[in-house]
Amino acid sequence: MPIASSPTPVRTAPGLRTGGPPVPRSRAGTRRGVRPLSERLAPYILVAPAVLIIAVFRLYPLVLGVNFSFTGDGDRNGQTVGWDNYAILFADPLFRESMRNVGLLVLLLPVAVAIPGLLATFIYLRVPGHRVYRSVYFFPAVLSPVIIGAIFNLLLAFDGPVNTLLAIVGLGPVDWLGDPDVAIFAVVGVHIWATFGMALVVFLAGFATLDASLIDAARVDGASLPKVIRHVIVPGLSRTIQFVVVTTMIGMLTSMFGLVYVMTGGGPEGSTYLPEYYIWFQQGQMSRPALASAASTVLFFVMLGVGLLQLGILRRSGRED
Amino acid sequence: MKRRTLWTTVLIGPLALYGCGSAAGPDSSEGGGEGTLVVWDWKSGDATAESYIEQAKADFAEKHPDVEVEFVAQPFDQYYNLLGTAIQSGEGPDVMLFNGGGQLRDRADALLPLEDYLAEDMDRLAGWEAFSADGHVYAAPVTLQGHPIYYNKTLYEEAGLDPESPAATWNDFLDDCTTITDATDAKCFAMGNKEGYGIQFFLSGLGSGVLTPQEYDDWIAGNRDWTSPGVKQVFEMWVEAEQDGLNNDGVNSTAMFNDEFAIFEAGEAAHVIGLMSDVGHWKEFNDFLDAENVGVMPAPLVNPEAAPSLPYDGGIGYGVAEWTADPELAADLVRSLTSPAALEAFYADAGAIAADTTIDASDSGPAAAEIVDQIPTGRPALHVALSAETLELMGRLSQELLSGSVTVDDALSQLAESDQAA
Structure with missing residues (x-):
């Protein structure tokens, strides 16, 4: 932990200085009083580029977007409309559906984390063929969402191979992308399939830091595999798991646009709308940029809430160490 | 404490100005530079539209030899998003392709009324309704689109x-x-x-x-x-x-x-x-x-x-941006893009029913002939309204x-x- 070890060298520095020739007190005092202007400005000049970049390219557009969300569209372009856009937004069943789907993604998060976690555990425990699985699992992570969406469009089509397989085992066809109760799970499932490789790699890196002797000791004591996972592996990997939770959540909320666009286009019946797809739809297809700005603002605050929550969790886990 | 107050003011201050400006951007700006017209569409990149573009360019070059025309082919699935961004910033192409109906009417504010420039073509071309809004014509039809x-x-x-x-x-x-x-x-x-x-x-x-x-x-x-x-x-x-x-x-x-x-x-x-x-x-x-x-x-x-x-309307058509520097020049390009020779080429190569009612379609099979026969009695499609x-x-x-x-x-x-x- 670099923060914990850093105080030591800092503390030794004044100690070394006191070991040198004594500096007259009065002279040090005057030097501090007349420090040249350039020296006093230096820190501000040094941080200015970073602050400017953040202000111009991050904060300004953000403020502009919030500002636009209080203006009108179409005939009312440029006029102040107060909270009208937000009223329209929360009255729109499509936007409410997209917000419900965000809630669903949060609920599905444990599944999205457990799958790479379990598979990484099996690889770590050297199940037969673990070397092959390690590369195979990572493979989808290098494909673009558009390609993945196109592949699964074919696989999940009503007369596609998945339904043919189901028919062989005597199960009725499922309209994977046409049934509003199923489609969102199909899209999220494909997203998890496509991205779990990255989380798997993080888990494997976490396993590399795990003390193997603890697992050996547990086995010698006769612990079963579920018990080894529950009492040795999970506690040992707690920081890794937290990291994967945060990155998976961000990935689910911000990078599913491509899959939704290719696989369902928000349908059927608007059941697979997500906020970013809604924003794109209102701005581009319906030419209602102000309404899209309002939706972006809401999404921003949702993300801010989720982000702060995760920061809190991370900070708490930092203290435990 | 003081610093925190300062930062809060810096961050929150601009929000007090909420509701200023507009999300759709300022009203006017210019398109292409002097002597250049920029056209946006999703067709000019297709091999089947090549001869059509060539014919239209040749027709325009005859009238305005000094003006250069630049065709920018955009991907269709992103077209209206890109166009929306261009309209918001008030800068973009001088001439642009539209689907008839809602897509055009929703953006009529950003377009120039063309009825005065296109008066001579009114009888020769069909499908104007889909490119009209509030009594003005905003684009000239290239193809007819319908639902046989x-x-x-x-x-x-x-x-x-x-x-x-x-x-x-x-x-x-x-x-x-x-x-x-x-x-x-x-x-x-x-x-x-x-x-x-x-x-x-x-x-x-x-x-x-x-x-x-x-x-x-x-x-x-x-x-x-x-x-x-x-x-x-x-x-x-x-x-x-x-x-x-x-x-x-x-x-x-x-x-x-x-x-x-x-x-x-x-x-x-x-x-x-x-x-x-x-x-x-x-x-x-x-x-x-x-x-x-x-x-x-x-x-x-x-x-x-x-x-x-037969339900049909104007399919695609070219309109002129309201911010173009020389409206007459841009309207002339629209006329070239709907000239008889260009539309004949588009019908023959791209397999579109062209908006020009004088084109003979009898050699394209019974289906095309039947459609062309029904055009005189056809009416606008219900959903396009x-x-x-x-x-x-x-x-x-x-x-x-x-x-x-x-x-x-x-x-x-x-x-x-x-x-x-x-």
Whole structure:
């Protein structure tokens, strides 16, 4: 932990200085009083580029977007409309559906984390063929969402191979992308399939830091595999798991646009709308940029809430160490 | 504490100015520089449109040899997003391609009225309604787009039906479908409603066989009675077609572009409500099924008082941006893009029914000839008169109608509300 070890060298520095020739007190005092202007400005000049970049390219557009969300569209372009856009937004069943789907993604998060976690555990425990699985699992992570969406469009089509397989085992066809109760799970499932490789790699890196002797000791004591996972592996990997939770959540909320666009286009019946797809739809297809700005603002605050929550969790886990 | 207050002020301060400016940007700016006209479209990159662009450029170069024309082909699926961004910033192309109907009307604010510049072309070209809004013409039609009912003559023959005399009434049509399905296993309709377009084609393709001419005209003129028996009947037919097994399986997950048309081309369905130009049209079907096996039939008569007609509008057309430096020059380019030689090339190579009514289409197979024959009596398509919002809602409700999660009455009352708000 670099923060914990850093105080030591800092503390030794004044100690070394006191070991040198004594500096007259009065002279040090005057030097501090007349420090040249350039020296006093230096820190501000040094941080200015970073602050400017953040202000111009991050904060300004953000403020502009919030500002636009209080203006009108179409005939009312440029006029102040107060909270009208937000009223329209929360009255729109499509936007409410997209917000419900965000809630669903949060609920599905444990599944999205457990799958790479379990598979990484099996690889770590050297199940037969673990070397092959390690590369195979990572493979989808290098494909673009558009390609993945196109592949699964074919696989999940009503007369596609998945339904043919189901028919062989005597199960009725499922309209994977046409049934509003199923489609969102199909899209999220494909997203998890496509991205779990990255989380798997993080888990494997976490396993590399795990003390193997603890697992050996547990086995010698006769612990079963579920018990080894529950009492040795999970506690040992707690920081890794937290990291994967945060990155998976961000990935689910911000990078599913491509899959939704290719696989369902928000349908059927608007059941697979997500906020970013809604924003794109209102701005581009319906030419209602102000309404899209309002939706972006809401999404921003949702993300801010989720982000702060995760920061809190991370900070708490930092203290435990 | 003081510093925190300062930061809070810096961050929150600008919010006090909320509601200033506009999300759609300033009103005026320039397009291409001096001596250059920039055109945005999604066609000029296609090999099939090459000769069309060449002809149009040549025509324009004759009139204005010093002006350079730059065609920028955008991907169609991103086109209106990119155009929206250009309109918001008030800078972009001088001349741009549009689909007729809602896509153009929603952006009429950013376009220049062209009726004074195009007066000479008014009679030669057809399909102006789709490019007009509030009494002004905002673009000149290049192609006509419509929704003929295509049928597969081979399947008719296999089922023992006369391919040259398709059913004229809805009941006979349903009987023919039963006969075809029993004999060949082919479905009645190829239908894809994943994007919510299926209902639009269904409404326009079959509507003229249900609504009386008066109801039809009122609908186009904007006096739409969503609760009238005729309109209700079209939506009930939409539900019944699905329940009676007329459609292919998985309508809500079948994309119209191009899975629906692929089903028809594979001979797995006897009918499809297709397009006249670009895709899903006679030229494409001719390639798969052979020209002599593709037929076009008028909408089957549901209501004896109805008068079936070909539903069509201006398909794509070029408009002029309101911010262009020299409106007359840009309008001249639009005239070149709709010149007889250019449109003839577009019809021949791209397989579009061109907006120029003087082009002879008799050598493109019976389907194209039948469509061209019906153009003089054709009327604007029902769904093109609706706003983009109402169409989006109709797409969503049509999916709910198929899955049974909304009733026809409920759907129609929602549509009436959306239509009145637009």
